[in-house]
Amino acid sequence: MKKVLVFSYIMGMMSFSLQAQENWVKNDAELGDRDRYFAACWSMGAITVSDSKETLISGDYSLRSNQVTDESRTATWLKSPWMMMEAGEISFNTRLDGNAGGNRSIIIQYIAFDPMNESTGEGDVIETAEFEFPTPINRQTDVHEVTVSVPDALQGKTVKIYLSLVGSGGSARIGIDDLAIPGTYAADPSEGCLPKSQIADKDKDGIADEEDAYPEDPYRAFDNFLPATGFGTLMFEDLWPARGDYDFNDLVVDYRLNRVTDAKGDVVEIKIELSPRAAGAGFTNGFGIEFAGLSPKKVMQVIGTKSSAESIHKIDEKGLELDNEFATIIPFDKVSLVLTHPGGGALGINTDPKFKLQRPELQTIVITLKEEGKSTEEGATKLNELGLDNFNPFLIVNQKRGVEVHLPGMKPTRHADQTIFGTKEDGSIAGADSYYRNKENGLPWGMNVPVSIPYMINKAPITEGYVRFFEWVVSGGESYPDWYLDNSGFRNQRLMLNANMHGDTIVRGGGSNRIP
Numbered sequence: 001m002k003k004v005l006v007f008s009y010i011m012g013m014m015s016f017s018l019q020a021q022e023n024w025v026k027n028d029a030e031l032g033d034r035d036r037y038f039a040a041c042w043s044m045g046a047i048t049v050s051d052s053k054e055t056l057i058s059g060d061y062s063l064r065s066n067q068v069t070d071e072s073r074t075a076t077w078l079k080s081p082w083m084m085m086e087a088g089e090i091s092f093n094t095r096l097d098g099n100a101g102g103n104r105s106i107i108i109q110y111i112a113f114d115p116m117n118e119s120t121g122e123g124d125v126i127e128t129a130e131f132e133f134p135t136p137i138n139r140q141t142d143v144h145e146v147t148v149s150v151p152d153a154l155q156g157k158t159v160k161i162y163l164s165l166v167g168s169g170g171s172a173r174i175g176i177d178d179l180a181i182p183g184t185y186a187a188d189p190s191e192g193c194l195p196k197s198q199i200a201d202k203d204k205d206g207i208a209d210e211e212d213a214y215p216e217d218p219y220r221a222f223d224n225f226l227p228a229t230g231f232g233t234l235m236f237e238d239l240w241p242a243r244g245d246y247d248f249n250d251l252v253v254d255y256r257l258n259r260v261t262d263a264k265g266d267v268v269e270i271k272i273e274l275s276p277r278a279a280g281a282g283f284t285n286g287f288g289i290e291f292a293g294l295s296p297k298k299v300m301q302v303i304g305t306k307s308s309a310e311s312i313h314k315i316d317e318k319g320l321e322l323d324n325e326f327a328t329i330i331p332f333d334k335v336s337l338v339l340t341h342p343g344g345g346a347l348g349i350n351t352d353p354k355f356k357l358q359r360p361e362l363q364t365i366v367i368t369l370k371e372e373g374k375s376t377e378e379g380a381t382k383l384n385e386l387g388l389d390n391f392n393p394f395l396i397v398n399q400k401r402g403v404e405v406h407l408p409g410m411k412p413t414r415h416a417d418q419t420i421f422g423t424k425e426d427g428s429i430a431g432a433d434s435y436y437r438n439k440e441n442g443l444p445w446g447m448n449v450p451v452s453i454p455y456m457i458n459k460a461p462i463t464e465g466y467v468r469f470f471e472w473v474v475s476g477g478e479s480y481p482d483w484y485l486d487n488s489g490f491r492n493q494r495l496m497l498n499a500n501m502h503g504d505t506i507v508r509g510g511g512s513n514r515i516p
Contacts (some may be wrong), residue, residue, distance in 0.1 A: 031289050040185075041081035041193035045074070047165075050175075057096045057177035058144055064097075064172045070105055073099050080161040081187035082121070082195035084114065085154045088182030090161060091147045095175050096133060100300040102169020104133040106176075108148050113198055121194050130218035142464060150182055158186050158195045159368055173479065186229050186440035196319075205263040214260075217292055220268055224383055226257040226391065231275070233449045236395040239279050240405045240445040243438065246463065247456040248282035249336065251287060251395050254360070254452050254500060259386050262370070266380035270367040272304075272331070275360045277499050279335040280348035280458050283398035286313075286333040290413050291391040293385060294327040296320050297378045298363045304365035306337040312401050319367075327394075333396070338363060350499040351458045357499050395446065408444035409433045441474050449484050454496035465495040467471075 302319025
């Protein structure tokens with residue numbers, strides 16, 4: 001049997017302490033003595049923690065009431081946290097101080113747990129015993145030891161011990177010390193001090209239903225999105241290593257990543273949502289995503305990718321592209337699998353407002369890293385292994401597997417044709433961070449913007465549509481880090497379109513046309 005000793009942490013008297021059992025105050029140096037109790041889910045009314053030498057019962061501190069002159073049980077009181085009760089005795093030492101006269105009592109009660117009370121969980125209050133100070137009250141130096149056996153009906157139950165200090169006449173105060181309760185601490189400070197065993201947890205994974213994104217799935221618990229809210233935008237220029245027309249609409253894809261974790265913090269799956277919005281290219285391009293640092297051996301299955309019958313890619317039985325250092329998927333090997341060309345002489349898809357706008361659709365890809373009762377040979381993957389620095393999307397140009405266009409500073413995959421680097425305007429050979437940057441001024445061929453933004457019409461350079469873009473690039477990101485926002489003077493709307501799955505408008509020059 002464990003006996004939770006109430007005052008052991010503050011008074012340093014007892015060998016068993018709440019701090020040792022539950023680590024209940026993370027930074028107690030910043031808390032006052034009374035606050036330490038509240039941090040561990042104790043509560044009290046008209047009672048303070050006192051170090052007055054004249055009123056101490058033992059140790060350096062004792063609890064001391066205000067003047068007890070009220071018969072109400074809710075005027076002066078002390079409540080324990082929720083406790084899982086065991087057989088034994090509730091015990092404490094008590095004494096009076098102050099003027100003689102009247103009567104004083106301590107009523108020992110317990111509070112049952114009521115799951116219908118969502119705020120505190122407190123239900124019925126049941127009295128178990130009462131200690132009356134001897135009368136007449138004329139010797140305040142006497143210390144009384146009070147012991148009360150735990151009723152059989154409480155053993156194994158989760159309750160609060162509730163002491164009410166009552167009295168009338170005179171001005172005597174009541175001191176309490178060395179309170180011990182047989183049982184184990186059951187409150188959870190992070191859950192409003194509700195009892196751990198009573199917090200709703202349908203799937204029994206240890207995560208409360210109100211915090212569990214998957215309350216009925218024991219193998220999933222939390223969603224972890226990139227970007228944190230909404231969708232981001234990926235934009236590519238496909239004439240690398242030449243600058244090209246620099247309209248950045250050869251492929252425009254909205255994206256969102258969800259790294260789903262279980263109760264242990266292990267990544268169970270990566271859910272990728274893609275919405276290809278525009279493809280202004282004359283080439284037949286594809287799209288890939290590498291997760292830098294993630295071993296292919298950690299992947300169990302990939303579903304949701306799209307490939308043509310004559311695909312240039314070799315895909316293994318799990319759904320990964322073969323022969324890469326890190327886990328790499330090909331969401332679609334041809335844009336035509338995800339965006340329909342309007343025909344009629346249009347140059348590209350959704351990049352010329354004269355032609356019918358094709359409604360973007362959502363593509364969902366799921367990469368499984370952990371399953372029930374199964375694990376990969378390389379163990380679990382943690383969330384910090386799948387951050388933004390590990391996200392490496394790239395364009396595959398005109399069905400030539402070796403021609404990859406990545407975000408600036410991101411390394412190519414093993415399939416990239418190394419002979420292209422450093423040719424024409426590419427400055428990748430200047431060092432690792434120089435990958436896919438223009439050798440003259442650092443301009444990129446790919447971008448990742450953390451929100452969904454409009455893109456350029458055909459042949460309109462992004463430097464003319466997003467007025468602060470060039471200054472942002474050449475400053476190394478120091479100037480205008482918010483270049484993509486719709487701030488005053490930041491955009492030339494006349495050069496922009498905005499086909500997306502979030503609405504049904506195409507924006508140009510401040511006006512809009514409905515998607516047919």
